[in-house]
Amino acid sequence: MVDVPDIVIGRLPIYLRELTRLAEEENQTTTSSHELGQRLGISSAQIRKDLSHFGEFGKQGTGYHINYLIEQLREILHLTQEWPVALIGAGYLGHALAHYDGFKPRGFVITCVFDNDPRKIGENLNGLVVSDIHDMESIIQEKNIKIAILATPANTAQEITDRLVKAGVKAILNYAPIHLNVPPDVQVSYSDPVVQLQRMTYYLTP
Amino acid sequence: MVDVPDIVIGRLPIYLRELTRLAEEENQTTTSSHELGQRLGISSAQIRKDLSHFGEFGKQGTGYHINYLIEQLREILHLTQEWPVALIGAGYLGHALAHYDGFKPRGFVITCVFDNDPRKIGENLNGLVVSDIHDMESIIQEKNIKIAILATPANTAQEITDRLVKAGVKAILNYAPIHLNVPPDVQVSYSDPVVQLQRMTYYLTP
DNA sequence: AATTATTTGTGAAAAGTTACACGAATCACT
DNA sequence: AGTGATTCGTGTAACTTTTCACAAATAATT
Numbered sequence: 001m002v003d004v005p006d007i008v009i010g011r012l013p014i015y016l017r018e019l020t021r022l023a024e025e026e027n028q029t030t031t032s033s034h035e036l037g038q039r040l041g042i043s044s045a046q047i048r049k050d051l052s053h054f055g056e057f058g059k060q061g062t063g064y065h066i067n068y069l070i071e072q073l074r075e076i077l078h079l080t081q082e083w084p085v086a087l088i089g090a091g092y093l094g095h096a097l098a099h100y101d102g103f104k105p106r107g108f109v110i111t112c113v114f115d116n117d118p119r120k121i122g123e124n125l126n127g128l129v130v131s132d133i134h135d136m137e138s139i140i141q142e143k144n145i146k147i148a149i150l151a152t153p154a155n156t157a158q159e160i161t162d163r164l165v166k167a168g169v170k171a172i173l174n175y176a177p178i179h180l181n182v183p184p185d186v187q188v189s190y191s192d193p194v195v196q197l198q199r200m201t202y203y204l205t206p
Numbered sequence: 207m208v209d210v211p212d213i214v215i216g217r218l219p220i221y222l223r224e225l226t227r228l229a230e231e232e233n234q235t236t237t238s239s240h241e242l243g244q245r246l247g248i249s250s251a252q253i254r255k256d257l258s259h260f261g262e263f264g265k266q267g268t269g270y271h272i273n274y275l276i277e278q279l280r281e282i283l284h285l286t287q288e289w290p291v292a293l294i295g296a297g298y299l300g301h302a303l304a305h306y307d308g309f310k311p312r313g314f315v316i317t318c319v320f321d322n323d324p325r326k327i328g329e330n331l332n333g334l335v336v337s338d339i340h341d342m343e344s345i346i347q348e349k350n351i352k353i354a355i356l357a358t359p360a361n362t363a364q365e366i367t368d369r370l371v372k373a374g375v376k377a378i379l380n381y382a383p384i385h386l387n388v389p390p391d392v393q394v395s396y397s398d399p400v401v402q403l404q405r406m407t408y409y410l411t412p
Numbered sequence: 413a414a415t416t417a418t419t420t421g422t423g424a425a426a427a428g429t430t431a432c433a434c435g436a437a438t439c440a441c442t
Numbered sequence: 443a444g445t446g447a448t449t450c451g452t453g454t455a456a457c458t459t460t461t462c463a464c465a466a467a468t469a470a471t472t
Contacts, residue, residue, distance in 0.1 A: 007458090009409075010405050013401040014401060016404070017398070021384070033419080033420075034419080040385050041385065045460075045462075046459090048422085049422080049460080052420090052421055056421070060419050061418050061470090063419065063420080078407045078410060083407060085403075091302075092306070093306075095298055095302065096301065097399070099298045100399075107400075107403075147406070149399070170410055171409070173403060177223060179247065189402040189403070189405065191402065193308075193379060193397065194219070194313075194314065195220060197289070197291070198283050199212075199215055199218075199395065200379075200395055201285060201289060202215045202282065202283050204376055204393075205284075238449065240448095250450095251431060251432070251433095252429090254452085255429095255452080258451055263450095264449075265437080265438070266437040266439090266449050266450045268449070269450080413472100414471100417468100418468080418469075419469095420467080420468095421464105421467105423462105427458100427459080427460070429458070429459085430456080430457070431455085433452100433453095434452090437449085437450080439447085439449100440447080442444085442446100
């Protein structure tokens, strides 16, 4: 279990999401690697191989008990605790993230919001008061926050990242359209809509 | 040039983004695969291999002329035209996307916005009037739109996707937390912040 | 009880991706 | 003009990831 490829880890949240759907919307208690793969456009063999890195969760002839597999995946992904998250940036995107109701049921709670714009500081954002970015480090350390969502313009992103890392943050979800330099023990995940659109236009005929 | 791996295509927009930065912010006219790789955390050999799928853009001893390489990448990715984009969903996320000023300079223009909520229809969203989703197909076909951004709740996403595909859309950027089923000639790109966070928590010690 | 149909977990093969390393071209400097 | 330093493009090797295919276990059916 020591050295599971990151590409495998990246699929586990997608399995978890679809399993939750199967349980909640289709009211199923059991599924198979074949059914899950069908629904996700992934081969059944890949799903079985992925899961086999962590143990034996299925039963020949039957498949997987959905609630049990959900529980196992939540443990593997360290989702048995709720993770507090710092949100940096209270612009339109910050608003959208602060109001998103999909975080809580899947393990995350936005706990504080920061901005450097005096007009935004003090604003109430879905129950959270926007704090001065000057206080970012102290609040993050006080609340022992390890995850941040970066929703600022590109020109401040690296500078804020450096401050987040110094404050002890170990995972950053970056919405700014820029590559971030971080130490090897800090995770970064990127979300630049234009990069995603440009990848797709390659396949389109102009 | 016929069969370039998708994983290579996915890196080209990142090269393009960093090259633009080098040109605009660092005022450089020339760079090397080594410098570009350093800045992006990618090996120089990989950058050269990636580019070699499409031609020979560099010069031994010198490297790459940035503006020329940008132009070539824009042609490869079909970014010499501006792409009109339909935005589905005028909630908080729709607002954020409609106000994002990063689309235009990188090749995309949100041209129409749809929602099914009567309170939102008619609303002015950064210069765009929100249309009734009932009119989605006719407007998309009339404007010959091939790209859509899906910013709706999960429970309507597949149904709207089916309608988009019927209307001729060939690329969908999906923010709803759900896998979409589409025909093989339609591209889908996913952006679910929770999936990205969950991938990172695997590496965090709880 | 025996037979047939499912389905898992996995070793081995196949396919895909990345890194290495080097010839060749170019540039900078003496 | 010659020497040394850069840098590209690329064939090959190393590594990673996916697919295949099958024994073993279970369930359903006769």
